[in-house]
Amino acid sequence: WDQSISPADATPLSQIGFDHQAIGRVMARHLLDLGHRSLAYVDSGVAEDYRARERGEGFAAEVRSRGAELQVVSAATGDAFDAGRALLEPLCDRQPRITAAAFANDHLACGALMEAQACGIAVPQRLALLGFGDFPIGRQLRPALSTVRPPTAEIGRAAAASVLAFIRTGVDPGSIALDCELMSRGSTLDT
Numbered sequence: 001w002d003q004s005i006s007p008a009d010a011t012p013l014s015q016i017g018f019d020h021q022a023i024g025r026v027m028a029r030h031l032l033d034l035g036h037r038s039l040a041y042v043d044s045g046v047a048e049d050y051r052a053r054e055r056g057e058g059f060a061a062e063v064r065s066r067g068a069e070l071q072v073v074s075a076a077t078g079d080a081f082d083a084g085r086a087l088l089e090p091l092c093d094r095q096p097r098i099t100a101a102a103f104a105n106d107h108l109a110c111g112a113l114m115e116a117q118a119c120g121i122a123v124p125q126r127l128a129l130l131g132f133g134d135f136p137i138g139r140q141l142r143p144a145l146s147t148v149r150p151p152t153a154e155i156g157r158a159a160a161a162s163v164l165a166f167i168r169t170g171v172d173p174g175s176i177a178l179d180c181e182l183m184s185r186g187s188t189l190d191t
Contacts, residue, residue: 015175016158020051023148023180024058027102027130030146030182032062034189036100036128038069040091042112044104045075045083052104055132059102069096075108084111088119092127099127100188106131106138106147113141113187128188143186151178 024041031039041059044052056072063070071094075083084107091098091112103109109131116123123129123143131138131147138145158176165173 014162014172016155016162016178017176018150018178018180020054021058021061023132024055024060024102025062026180026182027055027132027148028059028062028066030184030188031100031102031128031130032066032068034100034128036068038071038096038098038100039063040071040073040094040098040101042084042087042091042101042103042108043072043074044080044108045077049104052132055104071098073101075104080105080107081111081114084108084113085115086111088112088115088121088127092121100124100130101127102130102132104132106133106135106145109145109147109187110135110137110141113138113143113145117141124186124188130188134183139185141187146185146188147183149181149183151180154178 028039041056043056060070060072073087073091075087084103091101103112109129113123113129116127121127129145131145134147134149138147155178158178162173
């Protein structure tokens with residue numbers, strides 16, 4: 001941001017991405033539709049990760065609108081796998097008993113899933129786990145991690161097309177909102 005330009009004089013920037021609050025609602029609906037009534041959202045704990053907080057806000061709004069119980073937990077900063085591992089026992093010990101947790105990212109969720117395996121906690125029977133990001137490691141674990149797949153390739157293509165259109169016409173093509181895909185796998189579905 002050029003500090004010599006006042007916000008009133010600045011040219012608005014087109015944005016290409018997706019609605020994080022809407023994705024949080026999709027995450028909550030997935031778990032609620034599976035019958036979970038006591039849920040947790042695990043925030044990244046990183047102050048600058050406002051997108052994770054936006055997903056958490058959407059998640060919380062959907063859970064509350066459906067009359068279910070919600071607990072919001074912040075992960076410790078540092079290694080996300082370790083933070084996810086450290087959160088598993090406290091999640092399982094909370095009252096009312098949490099049966100499903102959505103995580104700000106797959107690394108936190110994978111850490112919790114690995115800790116569950118080490119401790120003999122049945123996923124998803126005792127605690128369903130849902131991540132965000134569709135990182136490759138989540139597909140390698142057993143059960144595989146349910147997650148939200150952001151449209152990363154589509155964002156890149158849309159951004160390139162937007163830049164080319166602007167260069168060609170000089171007209172801002174505007175913002176573009178894309179859809180994410182919920183990948184329902186074994187960590188939320190008892191297969």
